[in-house]
Amino acid sequence: MKTSLTSLDGLDLLSSAVIILDDESRVTYANAAAENLLESSFKTLASRKLEELFLNGDGLAEIFREAVEHRFADKRLDLTLERIGREPLQVHVIVTALDNRDMPVLIELRENVQQLKLDREERLLDQSQANKELIRNLAHEIKNPLGGIRGAAQLLEFELPERQLKELREYTQVIIKEADRLQTLVDRLLAPHRRPHIVGDVNIHEVCERVRSLIVAEFPNGLAIKRDYDLSVPEFRGDKEQLIQAVLNITHNAAQALSERIGTGDALLTFQTRVARQVTLAKVRYRLALDLHIIDNGPGIPPEIQDRIFYPLVSGRDGGSGLGLTLAQTFVQQHMGVIECESRPGYTDFRILIPLP
Known part of the structure; x- marks a missing residue:
């Protein structure tokens, strides 16, 4: 069965990325979803070898050879495909051997949403743990000198001569109020780690x-x-x-x-x-x-x-x-x-x- 490129137009309606290769592993067709997923136009992808699209494309190249030799009808696997200067792609790959000399292999790529979610949650938890450590350390480092700054401002205000008190009290009050504001901020940062968990x-x-x-x-x-x-x-x-x-x-x-x-x-x-x-x-x-x-x-x-x-x-x-x-x-x-x-x-x-x- 021989398939023309015009007969593949319907593949543009699919949400999954579809790439068709010739017998030398070169791209002969990529649907709109493939262009979006790979962030490249078909004009850029055309005639490039499959293994050239990804930093770790050797594994896909081996699967391509198996498909060309008809060692399987289709093969499914989850892969992380790495790209230069871009985020790796977590994808579910379906490789299908076609009965077509000009276009012997079709590859379908679907973003692995579950894996992406797990990776995002893991990053979020790692970030949260790092935030907790940073907050605790930073808050304690700020808290100690704050008390000294506030106390020094109060002492300075107390020691000011009467003739200078009205003139300079405005500045000492700024120091005291800002120290109090920062103290409140530090207390809010430490609050989740101080308060017991009441179940x-x-x-x-x-x-x-x-x-x-x-x-x-x-x-x-x-x-x-x-x-x-x-x-x-x-x-x-x-x-x-x-x-x-x-x-x-x-x-x-x-x-x-x-x-x-x-x-x-x-x-x-x-x-x-x-x-x-x-x-x-x-x-x-x-x-x-x-x-x-x-x-x-x-x-x-x-x-x-x-x-x-x-x-x-x-x-x-x-x-x-x-x-x-x-x-x-x-x-x-x-x-x-x-x-x-x-x-x-x-x-x-x-x-x-x-x-x-």
Whole structure:
């Protein structure tokens, strides 16, 4: 059977990447999904050998030879394909031997979403652990000299002659107030590691309703809060106050990001609860997990900080401390869970996953 390139146009409708090779392993066809996945146009890919597309393409070259020799009809495997100056591709590969002399091998590449998710969670946990160590060390290093600075300013103010007190007290007060502000910041950084984990039965809808009442009190006009609850979500063991704080931090950030829409009266926040099944968190498989979404219709998180929003002191708005999401992630991770985020203009979704009994 001989296949013309024009008869392959339908492959452009597929979401998976398809590459067809000639008998010398050169690309003769790549669909639109392949161009997107490999971040190269067909014009760039055409006539290049398969093994030239990736730094570790020798393994694919060997599989190609087996396909040409018809040692199998099709072969499936998961691979990490490395590229110069780009992120490695985690893909599920299907290699099919075709009964066609001009185009003997078809390769289908599908991004391995599960592997990507596991890698992302592992990076998040490593980052979180590094953040904790950094925060603890930094906070302790700041805390000690702060007390000395504040005490010295108070002593200086006390020792100032009466004639200079009015003139210079303004400056000593600046030092004292800024030292107090930094002390408060340090206390917030250390708070999750100081406070004991108080475990009890938690109803996630009670947590959401508590947060909702706090947000409504602060933003009484122009902000609608939609509740989309699955009442079958069971109670679980956890620290209710920590979870209230985590959800409140996320929701309060969202409400502040909605300031323009609140002004026009069309701001919307949504609390959505579901039960997720067969969820892997930190390489552990759970049969059931709480799947809580906090969604807003705000401007979205700036793309340049989306990968860093859970880092300490990273904020997307002027005047933000950059601690709210860091603390939220810490509290959720203490419940063996994780917070994920998807954001684009008009839609931001913070997803909290926590194992259920």
